[in-house]
Amino acid sequence: GAVVSQHPSWVICKSGTSVKIECRSLDFQATTMFWYRQFPKQSLMLMATSNEGSKATYEQGVEKDKFLINHASLTLSTLTVTSAHPEDSSFYICSARDQTSGRYLQYFGPGTRLTVT
Amino acid sequence: DAKTTQPPSMDCAEGRAANLPCNHSTISGNEYVYWYRQIHSQGPQYIIHGLKNNETNEMASLIITEDRKSSTLILPHATLRDTAVYYCIVSGFTDSWGKLQFGAGTQVVVTP
Numbered sequence: 001g002a003v004v005s006q007h008p009s010w011v012i013c014k015s016g017t018s019v020k021i022e023c024r025s026l027d028f029q030a031t032t033m034f035w036y037r038q039f040p041k042q043s044l045m046l047m048a049t050s051n052e053g054s055k056a057t058y059e060q061g062v063e064k065d066k067f068l069i070n071h072a073s074l075t076l077s078t079l080t081v082t083s084a085h086p087e088d089s090s091f092y093i094c095s096a097r098d099q100t101s102g103r104y105l106q107y108f109g110p111g112t113r114l115t116v117t
Numbered sequence: 118d119a120k121t122t123q124p125p126s127m128d129c130a131e132g133r134a135a136n137l138p139c140n141h142s143t144i145s146g147n148e149y150v151y152w153y154r155q156i157h158s159q160g161p162q163y164i165i166h167g168l169k170n171n172e173t174n175e176m177a178s179l180i181i182t183e184d185r186k187s188s189t190l191i192l193p194h195a196t197l198r199d200t201a202v203y204y205c206i207v208s209g210f211t212d213s214w215g216k217l218q219f220g221a222g223t224q225v226v227v228t229p
Binding site: 004006034036043044045046049091093095097103104105106107108109110111113 | 153155158159160161162163166204215216217218219220221222
């Protein structure tokens with residue numbers, strides 16, 4: 001299957017700082033990528049849809065000025081958590097949609113665990 | 118608003134078939150049924166998907182009822198590595214860009 005990577009796999013940062021998470025589709029091009037957040041013992045919650053070359057679309061309740069998304073190329077989307085606070089500590093997961101096969105399947109990255117101290 | 122209903126948990130004996138049910142009574146005509154699973158602290162893994170016909174791949178089989186209001190994921194010979202949360206998701210291009218909305222899923226525990 002198609003491979004999606006994320007970097008870093010885990011990060012610890014201090015409150016008030018910003019953190020950037022990268023999501024890459026390694027063997028396919030992805031016009032559309034998605035960002036999710038998962039708190040302990042909960043399901044994945046969709047945060048935003050990222051389209052190459054255009055502004056991201058955020059789900060209701062997600063602060064677009066806090067979670068900055070950039071989809072600068074067909075293989076890379078980044079999520080920047082600005083002015084992070086302890087409540088932003090979570091597991092962040094991206095997915096990329098593979099349209100080349102004609103099946104439009106989403107493949108997920110391994111996730112990034114963010115801890116804000 | 119939840120589009121699918123799954124049992125919260127299931128136990129399965131190693132080597133036996135695991136049958137995971139999913140109800141999606143409000144599915145639209147152009148929505149697909151997707152199955153993903155998430156092993157602890159990892160990203161979800163795609164398993165299988167279908168529209169109305171039964172599907173089979175190297176991982177599992179998907180049986181969709183004729184009225185498309187429910188489906189069953191079958192893991193033919195469960196192994197300990199199949200212990201995971203399994204998510205049944207319906208999605209189509211009626212949702213912008215085919216977004217996947219995850220519910221609570223079914224926690225499957227495979228025991229020796």
